[in-house]
Amino acid sequence: MNINPIRNDDDLQQAFQRLEAVFQAEEGTPDADLRDVLVALIEAYENRHYPIGPADPVEAIKFRMDQQGLAPRDLEPFIGPSGRVSEILNRKRPLTLRMIRRLHDGLRIPYESLLAEPG
Helix, strand or coil, X not given: CCCCCCCCHHHHHHHHHHHHHHCCCCCCCHHHHHHHXXXXXXXXXXXXXXXXXXXXHHHHHHHHHHXXXXXXXXXXXXXXXXXXXXXXXXXXXXXXXXXXXXXXXXXXXXXXXXXXXXX
16 A cells, blocks of 8 residues: 655545545455545645634524524524514624633533634
């Protein structure tokens, strides 16, 4: 197995091509080992060169609402009256620390997303 570091986007494309050839390899085979190593190298390169930051707070809330089939009125225990929920979802009012805590505890939205800079 000949493995090279990924130093640039051309190396990345070559790694993807090699990965595509062994992606469905049977576990316990040398090709499966190559697949696992290539995945680790690709992830490390992409995390270093193309990092993805935390989600925008409002987008994180909307995503969780979609996941759980929630309506804006379902956010009232975490944010407050319907008018305040509307202001938050329409980006007219920032989240308070108390809202952030309640959204994290009640809906399990990561703090990193709730505390991120709005987009």
